[in-house]
Amino acid sequence: MKEHITISQLAQLMNVSVHQLRYFEEKGVLYPSHTEENQYRMYGLHEIYQLSHILLLRKLNVPVDQIQECMTSYAADDYNQLLEHSLQKVQAEIANLKMHEQFIHKVLEEHNNRTQQDDEYQVKRLGPRHLKLWFALENGQELTAGNLFEHRPAPPRLFENDLHYLSDAGQAKLCYETADVADYILEEGNYLYKHLSVIEEPEIDYEIKQMERYVAHHQYNCQSKIVLVEKSYLSMFDNNKLQYEIQVKVE
């Protein structure tokens, strides 16, 4: 067994790129034990340990430029803080990924429900929903990029959420689901609903009138106003047509 290994061997051993090793040298954090006549860098056991140390600091999000001072002047306390910060960051990433996972589940689920159904009126049970008001549209006023921008900041993850339109005294209240303080609460219960795939805005008014007529004809006991829910994330499945669901709580 030889005493020293080449840069590519070190790279293989430690799962980093050759380029990265030269970069470390440029930044003054890892030097070869010596170089040969042909200018090849050679590394020994000591360099392997040192590289491990560097790679660990990298995992703790220490920028390469600061590793130098870090390795020379850091005490045990500093490393503790480093680990604490790193832990917090990892936990935040996990939280984000969990939300991402939930979102994917939601989209898959809703899409699967969609293809089975035939766009008829149906009844389903919905849990309570806490809605926060974003802003209101005056009657007849259409949603535009402009008024979305006017009312910034937009709710978090706008395009991943169900936007609820509550009609109220000639206004359309634009709401989104929230975990904390709610402006409106949609109670748990059975909801008559129907999916809408919409190309032009006026179709919505027509469908709402249709539902009112349907409800009257079947003598449902409506316990709330009609709610329009926009599911923008479903548009990708259907030729970019806007996807809505109209709902009304029934007995």
Next chain:
DNA sequence: CTTCTGACA
């Protein structure tokens, strides 16, 4: 065939 340097996206 491997590595080095330097440059560039």
Next chain:
DNA sequence: TGTCAGAA
């Protein structure tokens, strides 16, 4: 960070 050319 990866890639590429030209040289050793």
